Amino acid sequence: MFLPHKASVAEPLHRLLDKQKPWVWGPREAHAFKEVKSLITSDAVLIQFNKNLPLVLAADVSPFSIGAVLSHRLPNGLEAPIAFFSRTLSPTEWNYSQIDKEGLAAVASVKKFHEFLYGHQFELITDHKPLLGLLARNQQTPQILSPHMTRWTLFLAAYSYTLVHCAGKHISHADALSRCPLPTLVVDPAPTHFVFQIADLPFPVTAVDITTHSAKDKVISQVLDWVGRGWPKNVEM
Numbered sequence: 336m337f338l339p340h341k342a343s344v345a346e347p348l349h350r351l352l353d354k355q356k357p358w359v360w361g362p363r364e365a366h367a368f369k370e371v372k373s374l375i376t377s378d379a380v381l382i383q384f385n386k387n388l389p390l391v392l393a394a395d396v397s398p399f400s401i402g403a404v405l406s407h408r409l410p411n412g413l414e415a416p417i418a419f420f421s422r423t424l425s426p427t428e429w430n431y432s433q434i435d436k437e438g439l440a441a442v443a444s445v446k447k448f449h450e451f452l453y454g455h456q457f458e459l460i461t462d463h464k465p466l467l468g469l470l471a472r473n474q475q476t477p478q479i480l481s482p483h484m485t486r487w488t489l490f491l492a493a494y495s496y497t498l499v500h501c502a503g504k505h506i507s508h509a510d511a512l513s514r515c516p517l518p519t520l521v522v523d524p525a526p527t528h529f530v531f532q533i534a535d536l537p538f539p540v541t542a543v544d545i546t547t548h549s550a551k552d553k554v555i556s557q558v559l560d561w562v563g564r565g566w567p568k569n570v571e572m
Contacts, residue, residue, distance in 0.1 A: 392445065392459050392496075394461060402421045405452075440461075460499050460501045461501070472491075
């Protein structure tokens with residue numbers, strides 16, 4: 336669990352653990368306890384990923400940057416964040432149309448959290464309603480799309496998601512991240528992908544082995560003979 340500024344906020348409480356000093360509980364310690372309690376119960380606390388809880392990815396974009404929040408929907412209906420993401424748009428991306436910027440925010444966020452999302456059903460939340468007609472999985476892809484949107488549609492087809500429209504005021508966390516850009520473009524380091532050369536791995540059984548042993552099998556060899564010469568009216572094995 337990550338608590339922002341927890342070390343400085345809880346410093347008066349840590350002093351109480353010093354065995355060389357008397358244990359004194361005063362207003363300063365009481366205030367620190369209250370602040371730590373507020374941190375623990377706040378919406379900003381990051382929780383561990385749990386494959387059994389529903390996933391929600393909210394993405395938003397401003398004229399300068401992208402912001403996203405990956406969350407779990409808890410049994411009580413509230414959302415608890417797993418991770419945050421933001422990055423500055425490149426000069427080329429600044430010139431995208433608004434709908435392409437919104438699509439970029441969704442796709443960049445999915446790429447960022449690929450390890451959490453791939454193979455899991457999740458909600459992808461946007462405040463740009465026109466995206467529902469372009470990137471929703473249950474919609475036929477329009478024939479006239481920008482090259483960006485066409486590529487993004489193909490990319491998202493590999494994921495199991497439901498695209499949901501939500502008013503911007505309800506995804507203020509993603510909106511806030513998109514409005515606090517860094518002064519320069521920060522490019523995330525490319526993730527490490529382990530590629531196995533499957534063709535070079537030894538196989539326990541080859542196609543030749545299957546052919547050879549199939550020919551020796553009494554039942555399979557009889558079926559192959561019937562396939563070539565014709566099936567009898569009565570079959571006895």
